[in-house]
Structures are given as C-alpha cells and as structure tokens.
Amino acid sequence: MRLFRHRPLGLPPLVLVLAITVAGCSSADDTATAEVPSPDATVTELCGKLDDALPATVAGRERDDPQPASTLTAGWGSPAIILRCGVVRPPKMIDPKVAEGGDADAVAGGVDGVDWLQEKAGDGGFRFTTASRVAYVEVTVPGEREGDSAGVLVDLAPAIKGAVPEGIAD
Secondary structure, three states: OOOOOOOOOOHHHHHHHHHHHHHHHHOOOOOOEOOOOOOOHHHHHHHHHHHHHOOOEEOOEEEOOOEOOOOOEEEEOOOOEEEEEOOOOOHHHHOHHHHOOOOOOEEEEEEOOEEEEEEEOOOOOEEEEEEOEOOOEEEEEOHHHHHHHHHHHHHHHHHHHHHOOEOOOO
C-alpha cells in the first residue's frame, strides 16, 4: 500500500530555500578591512611611493590588500598583516616613559635602519609605528602572526627607507 501517491508539492521549494540559506551561510568573506588614513598632500604622495615599493610577499604571505582599496593601505595573508601609511602620531610616541623603557606595553627600537614604536594589541599581536620618518607608517601584526613580527619589519624596511625619508613628521 502506498501512503504517498503524489509527490508532496511543498518539499522542493523547502529544499531550495534550505540550499540557498546554507550556501549563504557557508560563504566566508576573508577580505580584511582597514581604516584609510587622511594625511595631507605631501604625506599622501610619499605613501603612494611607498605603495609602489612594497614587496609582493611579507613574512612568506602574499599581498592581499584590505578594503576599501587605497594606496594608503596594504595587507598580506589571512589573518592579515596590515600596513597603513599617513597615520597620526601615536600618543605613546611622545610619552617619556616609553623613551626610558618604563612602559611595558610600548617599546622603542629599530630594525634594518627603520625606527619603530612597538605597542601590544588587544588580540595578543603588535602594532608598530615608524619613528623619525616624514610620514608615520603603522603595521599591525595580529596575534596569530606575532611570531612573524621580526620578519615583517625586515621585509618592509627597504621599501620604507626608500620611499619615506628620515625626518620629523607633523
């Protein structure tokens, strides 16, 4: 004895709705985002030169720029190592405790001819900001990549030295 003589009409639309819902939920968007700085025209020009000079890979990660697209931002890998050029001077850069080594969350140092302020980030990673350059360049290394920090700075140093002259940024 057949219980279902006819194909239930409600089933195909239900299957279709479920398939669309699952497909919508399963598509992960790995695109990184970064706030685009808004420096003056001189710094914007330097940042454009830096963008042209940046390496295709950093710490073994391929370049994959964040959104929105801008010559003031760049990214590598996922989770992304993010570079932002033309940021404002970090407040800790003028804090005397940092200069004397008294602030455990912020340390000054240099890598391959580029001076940096290193700050701990909330996710266990680090934010590095150039010092003694005409434009401030910020590099954020997420916690999952914190072991790559030295390699990141070594890979970026030639581009920064070549595009952003030494000096004091406003």
